[in-house]
Amino acid sequence: MLNSNEYTDIAQKVDQGIRLTREDGIRLFHCNDIAWLGALADSVRKKKCGDIVYYNVNCHVNLTNICTSHCKFCAFGRDKDDAGAYEMTKEKALSVVEDALHDPNLAGLHVVSGLHPTWSFEDYLGIVKAIHEKYPQLYIKGFTGVEITHFAQISGLSIKEVLTRLKEEAGLQAIAGGGAEILSDRVRNQLCPKKATADQWLEVARTAHLMGIKTNASMLYGHIETIEERVDHLLKLRSLQDETGGFQTFICFPFLPKNTELGQKIKQTSMWDDLRTMAISRLMLDNFMNIKAYWVMLTVPVAQIALGFGANDIDGTIHKETILHDAGATSPTALSEDSIIRIIREAGRIPAACDCNFNILRKFE
Ligand code: SF4
Structure with missing residues (x-):
């Protein structure tokens, strides 16, 4: 069992598979022993999902950056x-995909x-x-809970009807994890009052899960939110996951x-905070199989x-990232599959290319 003096009780709980409480989570955010915290989270990862690290050979398609x-x-x-505003036509979107198809391993969007x-x-x-x-062989993962709420509002359809149409007519196979930001009305009222509320975001996920569509979840941290x-x-994500089991991966942004x-x-978060938040997410989200290290935001x-x-x-490989590079991301805008495989192997783990529902397409033992 891993120990760090004041946190023996938490280490014992983790060891015995006992769920951590809100108080445990808050205490962990005050733990300065980052190596211990990382090792504890890593022990859970190893027990829960072994040594495979998943990645996608994918392409990001952002249809428009014009936003209300x-x-x-x-x-x-x-x-x-505004300068730089764009909206893609059908032809433009198709050409972006066509360009990405130069990679014969491209699996989805x-x-x-x-x-x-x-x-x-x-x-x-x-x-x-x-x-x-045109490209039925490519999986489509897309639209956040915020966009789906918006589609329901502008079309007069229910969330379920919007999702049904996206699934049946446009081949949607999974929903993206963005837009969750911090699921707190206090934070959302200050930072993004015009878009889906915390409850609306969760409701999209719940509805999708009940329809058999898997979704993903994220947390945008390091701005005005408190540790609590x-x-x-x-905890909100963990509770919905208990109810539906429909989340696939959790992404720390x-x-x-x-x-x-x-x-x-506001200054950018430190690497210390990023690693601490990653580890605590793994420890608190005991019912999530996958935790994502999003290299675009974290850096490679x-x-x-x-x-x-x-x-x-x-x-994934991404092909060309724009959303976060507009916000000063210093990572590359794409990674080759070979680079991703090397990064994973250097960490002593097994790279596995997967689709948007974590079905393994290729594995490199
Ligand atoms: S984060 Fe907000 S402003 Fe930016 S694209 Fe999404 S909804 Fe629009």
Whole structure:
């Protein structure tokens, strides 16, 4: 059993598979023994999911960055007349996919976009449907709980009807994890009052799970939230996962301040905080199989270290990332599959390419 003086009781609980409480989570955020915390999280990872690290050979498609929400932490969203604002036509979206298909291993697409002021649900649906019809071999993971709530609001359809149409007409196989930010009304009212509330985001996930569509979850931390709000966020996800079992992976997103309204006042998180948050997420989310180290936000070196702090998923090749590079991400905009395999192998783990539902496509023992 791993020990760190004051935390023996927590180590014992983890060892015995006893669920950690809110108080345990808050205490762990005050633990300065980062090596102990990482080893504890890593022991859980090893027991729960072995040595495989998942990745996708994928392409990000962001249909538009024009967005009505004006979230204070976002550097991607623009007004229609702003410099750099864009909206893809069907042809443009198809050409982005065609370009990504130069990689013969491309398995699927990650599609997320802004909340466009004049696009209808049919506009979004039509583009993804065209991609799906032309490239049915590619999986489509897409749209966050925020976008799906928006589609329901602008179309008058229920969440279930929106999801049914995306699944049946556009081939949607899984839902992206973004938009959860911090599931607290206090935080959302200050940072993103125009978009889905915490309850609405959770309701999209619940509805999807009941329909058999898997979703993902995230936490954007390192801005105005308190440690208690981080822990409560994890508990809300854990509680829904107890109810439905429909979440696949949890992604820690550190806030990147550059070019955001909030960034004038807030400094970027430290590597220490990123690794601590990763480890605590693994420990608190005892009913999540996968914890993702998203290399775009963490940087490649930190994501690689995070594999020793509870993570077993390193996202994908991406093809060309734009949302976070607008916010000053210093990582590359894409990684080759060979680089991802090397990063995972150096960490002593087994790389496995998977689809958006964690079905293994290729494994490199
Ligand atoms: S985070 Fe999403 S919803 Fe908010 S402004 Fe950016 S693109 Fe729009």
